[in-house]
Structures are given as C-alpha cells and as structure tokens.
Amino acid sequence: MRASAFAYPWDIVGDPDAPARIAGLGVRQVTLASAYHSTRALTPRHPRHRIVTAEHASVLYPPDEERWEGRPLRPYAAGAWAPGDAYGQAAEALAAAGLDVHTWVVLAHNSRLGAEHPGTCVVNAYGDRYPWAPCIAQPAVRAYLLDLAAEAAVRPGARGTEFESCGWYGLAHLHAHDKTAGVGLGEAAQYAMSLCFCPACRDGYAAQGVDPDELSAGVREALEPVWRGSAPADIPVEKLLGAEPTAVTLEFRTRTARTLQEAVVAAVRAAAPEGFQVLLHADPVAYHCGANAGVDPAHVLGLADGVVVPCTGGAQLVPPFARHASETSVVAANFTVVGGMGGSPGTLAADAARAASLGATELRLYHAGLAGDQDLAAVKDALAQLA
Template identity: 30%
Template sequence: MQYGMWAYPWDLVDEGSESVADDLLEMGIDRLYLAANYHTVEAFCPHNPVTKTVFADAGAYFQPQHDYGEIAPVPPSTMGEDDWVATVVDDLEDSALEVNAWVVGCHNSVLGTEHEEYAITTPFGDPLAFGLCPSQPAVRDYLTRLLTEVTGRFSFGDVLLETFHYFHGSGWGWHHDKFHADIGDLGEFLLGLCFCDECRERAAADGVDVDAAQSTCQETIVRLAEGELGSEGSPSKWVADHPTVDAYASVREGTLEEFYQELNETVDADLGSFIGMLGVDTSWMHGMNLERLREHVDFFTVMSYREEAADAVEAYETAAARTDPTPVRAGVLPGHPLIHDGDSVEAHVAELKAAGPDEITFYNYGLLPERNLDWIGKAIAALED
C-alpha cells in the first residue's frame, strides 16, 4: 500500500523541498504529485512561512524550453524568472520520496482568452474561455507537446492528467462566475456542450443532425433559465430522452479515446487520469467513457472527496468496477469543508484501504493546516505499524 500527497511547488520552495520531503516521509507518504501545469488559482497556504496567500494565473510552473505550435504554455507572472518545478525536482533528486507530475490540461483561462477560437463554445456560439476544446487539433498538439516536455526534461515517475477532457461548469472557471438564473446541472452541461467548428464537423461526419442538436440545447437552456423546466432534473435522463443531443454528445467519447491513445503512444511515461470530479457516473458529461479510456491509461485516480468514509468507498468501488482491470487510486480531501477531525481521517483511510486501492492520495499539502497533516500521519501509522 502506498500513500501520496498533491502539492503546489511554491509551498516546497518556500518551506524547503528537502525539509518537506523529510516530513512527508515521516508521515508515511511515499509519493509526491507536484503541480507542473495548472489552472488559475488563489490559494490560502496556512503553514507557508513566506506568504499565506498565492495567486497564480493559469500556466506552466516551469520555464518552457521546447518548441510549441500555435498554442504554448505561459508561466504565471507570480513565478517571475524562477522555475519552480526544476527547483523542486533538483532538490529532491536524491530523496526517497518519489516525485510525480500533476498536469492540468484544458482548464486554462489564460490560453482560452488568448485563443478563443479553440475554447469550448456554447450552443449559442459564445466561447467559454476557461476551457480549451480537445476536439481541436491545435489543443491536442499543445497538450501532447506539454507532456513531452514535462516527461522529457524532469525525472518524474507517473504523470497524472487533470481536465484532459471537455471541461465545463460554473464555480470552476473564472475568479468570479456570475449565475443568477437557476439552470441546474442539466443547464450547465448543455451550456458547456461544445459547438465549435471542429466538434460540429466531427458530429456531422458521424451522421448527427448538428443543427437540430444545437437548437434543442439552446431552447432547453432558455426554458431552464425562465423556470419553464425544473432545474433539478437529471442530465442523464434528459439526454436519454433527446436522442439527437445524446448522439452529438457521444461523438466526444470517440474523440477523447483517440486523443488518449495518441498520448499513450507518444508520451514516454505511465499516464493516469483523474475521474469523478462531478461523480464517477457523470464522467460522460466530460466526454469520458471509462470503459474505452481504460485501454489507454496506466491508472485512474478517483476523487473520493466525501464527508462520510462509506461514501468515499462507494466512489472508489464504482470507479473500480467501471475501469477494471486498469487500477484505481483513491484521492481524499482530509479537511474543510468535508472532514473536521482526526478520527474521520482515520476512518476514511482505513475503510478505503480495505476496499483495495494500491494507493491513497491526499489533497493538498500546502492547503491543509498542520493539524490536518498530523491527522494524516496518525491515520497511516494506525494501519501500517
């Protein structure tokens, strides 16, 4: 059984990478997942000795050196001329802590603003600049080159992919999303169902009536906003009742499978993928067909972020059943707003370990207060001693 920890590089740089590694190893953590490319974030860092708040625009936490095409990674201004990833990786070269890469893909408001023509496009034709569209060849080329540089330059173990899919949803995009119409999960899904030229062409080539699908999405979003349809409706049920939209959305599953196969064949590393951002059973809303993608990744990590340990186990078991025989690792958020005491952390770790993952990973070193880090260490020790 292994234990991992997600971390932002600035926390290791500010606290001292070797010191942090020693503390993690003493806690029982075997593996570090270092953010190498990330979305825009404002982070409260309770035990960072240099700053308690970090704001970083979406971008690479390293200084890019490789050749890129039309889209290229942009380091956040917060980093300046430094190279956070290189610093941490070099510092931990001789550490017993295994260092892995954690790479955010399509969720990038900087690149989405700069390249609106490649952003997720609503059924109304408006770009959602926080999400790049993986149907676009330029986006896929950028992400492939990004992973090639990350794995080629740095001595990482595994590479964990986040939002290498059709990213959507309010509360995740900009610093201040504004929604004063209750369109529910269905409305958010339909608003984020991409109708860029590339998505339209792929669906049309697959025999889908694209104009009919787009018109249905437009009308439904407006009706939801006006209260003519209940916002509490199930997206899966609605889509099943609207076969043209179902067919349009399903085309994306083949596109992502093709993309993941390309990554698997091109990138020289063990690749894993996050699942369960909105729940395992709603992965289809991001275009992810787990039964098809499992052929092209080495592992999945399910976000078992739940208040109750039993619910975290259920999320893991649901993912494991869908992705077998590809292994699934379990992610745990041992802090606010879900978990508020050490006994609960211990219950999560114990019950998840019994369920069978080969790794439990905790989110996130710099965001958790020191007492929560102590809870993790005690939970691991209770099982491993």
C-alpha cells in the first residue's frame, strides 16, 4: 500500500536531516501543510526548537496579493513559525530526498477569521457564535474558500492535494483550556449544537418552507433533556430533534456541503496541471462535522480522486467508501501514529492490513513531525512488513 506521512513545513525547514529521516520510514509521499489552523506542536528532533506555536490560521507561503487585493476575507500570512515561503522550502527539500509532495489544505476552520469577522461564523440555536467555524452557506465565505483552495492546493511542484474541513465545522473543536465536557454530548446532541442559524442558514431553512425561529426554538427544546442528563447518549438524531427538523436541516446542510465540495474541486482542477490528484478528508455519516466532513460516499467519489478516512481506533468507516470506489479511486486509511495522541504505531501493520481487507488502497500516517523516535521506529518496522 502506498503510504504518505503528514508534516508541517517547520518540521523540515532548519532540520537538514528531516527529509531523509521521513524517506527512511518507507513512505513514498509527504502530505505537507500549505494552509493550516492555529496549533501548538512538538518538534522532538529539530535542532533549533522543540515547541512551535502557530498563533493563528495562516497560509504557509506568500499569498498572491493580486488575487486578494481589496477583499475583506483573505488568508493570513504566517508569523515567525513559518516565515516567507516555508512551504516551498520544505517541499523542495522533501522532493530532493525522492519524495512526492502533496499539499495539505485546511479550509473551513479558522479562529482568527471568526474573531475578526464575527458575521462569518456558525451561530447555534442559542445565538452563540463559533469563531473557529466559518459558515459554508455564506456567499462571502464560499468565495474566500474557493480561492484559498485553488491557491493553497496548487503550489509549485505539488502533485496533488488533500483537503481537510471541506464541509461543515461544528461544536467539537480542540480549544485552548477547553471546559465543555460537563455534559456528555452524543452524536445527536453534537449535531443539534452544530446547526447554524446565521442569516444565510435561516434563509436556507425558510426557502424550504420552515420558519427558522420555530426551528431554532425546537432545537433548544429538544436539547433540554440533554442538559438535564435524561436523554440517552446514543439517542438517534431523528428521535432527539424529530423527523421533520432532522430532514429539513440535513437536506439543507448536505446540499450546501455538496455544492461547496463540487466548487472546490472544480476550482482546483482549473488551476492545476493534468494528473493533479484531489482527495478530501471525509466521513461517510452526512451529519458529522469537523476536519473529516460528512459526505455522501457515492457523490464524493464521483467528484474527487478519492478520500482520506479516519481509521485510528478501527477501520469501520472504510467500507462505505470502498463500496463506491472505482478501480482508480483512492481510499486512504488515516492512522494516528503518535502514541501520546491516542495512536498505536506498534499495531500499524495489523491495522493497515485490516483496513486493506475492508477496501483501503493507501495509508496516511499522522504525523511524521509530531511522533517520537520510538513511534517512528515502529512505523518503519510496520511499513517494512507491508512492503
């Protein structure tokens, strides 16, 4: 199985040993971040630093000023964590080590955008804004995301791209000093708390003949048993919200995400050379939100070249995509290989074999820069077994 490891430019720039170290794992490709959200990242082997703090979402290359001139929504340049064309420097070094380089682009996840332009945010049924979650129903947000997708994906020398957060983002979010676990929220409550009631979404519900005020009031009422602790965690969405509200919201949100995904892929195809590969990080459950956006497997595999599927903890999400894959489709099983982040690099060979038996065609390894030496040694052993 072809394997690719994720990496950040700051893992590579300033560490001359990094490209050979990654190539020595047995991977053929690196999926290198070109547009990424804020993060605090460990760099356990870098000769100059151990912790990198990316203070806000940014592009990791110089954005095209002509493209963005005069536009209120535009990508932010990186600070000292990735100055200049950090992506380009890292990509050149990785290519010189014999590795294919694909871009890694985060789209609808940007806390600085939400802080500076609060009107762009998802707004829940209680009126709370989620600054980390741009609402993909808003025309201005969509226009920004399409240009960001094309620019950040098609970087010099890149042979493909992988889009994270190409769909709805919702409540779930790794946040600084997070204190939201006082009430356990199952999937249905997560969906309810992720529904957006910004003006664009309210118009969308109204266009379906539903009063958005009544809908938001119904969502709040449906959530009351959750806050009281009397709703089972595994309650289905239809039982929590009711059949009609579930159908209305899911139809609107699924259509909105599908058209965004179609437009993103079209924008990249128009900008990219022939043979440029486009993959989406995806989840086969349509109402799921986040980095792995919920999609219709048949639709997304008829649109993009493939998907990257979260498989840490099990490969049960692979079969829904494998059933709709063509002979050329990529169904990449994504495994966390950082033990301290919940990964299990010691079982990677067995886990990858299981994923392959369920229809996975490639591997993605998260993350070559974050993993410690013991984790990387286990990855190298696993890939040697799979060769």
